[in-house]
Amino acid sequence: MATGSNSRRAPDGGPVVIAAPSLATAHRRIRERFGDDAVILSTRSITRRHELGLGQDHGVEVVVQPPGAPGIGGRSGLPSFAPASDAAIPPELLVEIERIESLVEQVAAEYERGRADESWLSRDPAAAALLAAGAAPATVRRLQARCAAALGRAVRDTGELRAWLATQLRASNCGWEGFYGCHAFLGDSGCGRSDLVLAAATRLQARGRRTLVLAALPADPGYVHRLQEVAAAGGYDAAVVNEARHLTDAEQHLAEYDAVLVELPRLDHPAMALGGALHAWLAPHAGFHRHLVVAADRDPADQPDLSAAARDWNCDWVAFSRVDRTRRPGKLLDLLESVPLAVSLVGRDPLHGGDLTVGASTDLAAMVLPPAAASAGRIDRGVLR
Known part of the structure; x- marks a missing residue:
């Protein structure tokens, strides 16, 4: 109007x-x-x-x-112009514009219809696959609307939706060869960040990267002994920082390492208070990547504070742990709707024989919507540093 x-x-x-x-x-x-x-x-x-x-x-x-x-x-020397209805826009372009506008209206109408009719989603094969994977109906509707708008038509099948998801899910896409620099990991109690950090350090050291793990203010004395054992087995350096101010003192030594991984206390630990020494040092630190570690076997609806934590700590990445324990990988799409960060790491019990991989968009899409055959194609690789 x-x-x-x-x-x-x-x-x-x-x-x-x-x-x-x-x-x-x-x-x-x-x-x-x-x-x-x-x-x-x-x-x-x-x-x-x-x-x-x-x-x-x-x-x-x-x-x-x-x-x-x-x-x-x-007055200006401009040539004569024909009326807009005759020559300003070619007829074939007008037809295409009208087609696109009609499609947008159709997609909007179908979206609104789906809001009032949950069974409509389950009748669509691609949407039903997302629902079966555990994604919330609201998330499925939004993804369907975006995909249809991008394709210019409704999604034909699950494979087409998977291919589109692979272009939309942001991840590091760099492999271990691109993983270096300083990284801090934070998350709720029991989210699996310790296993993620220790396993990542082992893999980096095995690839010839000189690696340091810093445990910031560990609450459990038994963790220190565990850290020493795993670090000795993995061949990397490890240290414990018992006061936040000592992190500033340690900064001068970080440049000696190819990769530095800092495990922070659980989010509800007093040392993680907003505005405290630890928060004031790390949140604005331009030299650190900040990863929010989320357990894949927990429902994002039961963790409403994750988006606030990502914002308060200025997180760059989200890392998924305990993926091997979930039967509803579609819930990860719900999380990425509320915490729109790129995925850095994906862990499946990595300290006990499971896998730990650097996030890849095609792998994430295949995890949510498993293909009948192995995924094909490669994506551009970046560098996480």
Whole structure:
């Protein structure tokens, strides 16, 4: 709907500038306001910063000469323009614009219909597969709507949805060869972060990386003995930091290592209080990656504080542990809806013969929607450092 905020007229009553989020919307506003005899003089793409926040809005501006307005061809040397209904936009483009608009309306209608009819989701094979994997109906509806909008049509089958998910699920995608630098791991009690940290250190050291594990303020004295045993077996260095201020003192030695892994106390530990010494040191630290460790066998609905923790600690990544214990991998999609971070590590009881892998988008999609045959194709590899 055209408003005063998205159009402006030249002082002499000449051309009008119509702003809109898309060319189709701009053309519709022109027809609604001026009819088919308006003349389109020019079109350009625009990008504006949000008034609040860090994002940007993208759109178009169309300069229009309303019917009966003074012509500008003689004053500016511009050639004559045909009315918008005849030549400004080719007929085939108008047909395509109308098709896209119709599709968007159809997707929106189906989305709203699904909100009121849960059985509608279960009748769709791709949606039913996500539901069977444990994803919440609300998550399935959102993913279906996004996928249909991206493809320009409804999803045909589970394989097509899996392929699309692989392009949407963010992960490090770098393999162990790209995993180095300083990393801090935090999470709830019992989330499996200790196993994740120790197993990651063993794998990095085995690949020739000089590795250090720092245990920050461990609450259990037995953990120190365990750390010493596992570190000795893995061949990497380990140290215990009993006061947050000592982490600052240790920074000067971190550059001696290819990889530094810091295990933080559980989130509800007094030392993890927001604004405390540990939080003040780590949350804004540009030299550290911060990983929120989440147990895959816990329902995200029962962990409503995870998104706040990711925000408060300025987390860059989410790491999944205990994946071997869940029968509902689709719940990970629910988590990524509320904690939209890239996946760094995926652990399946790595200290007791299980696997620990660096997050890969194709593997995550296959874990949620297992293919009948092995997944094919490779993705671009980045570096996590």
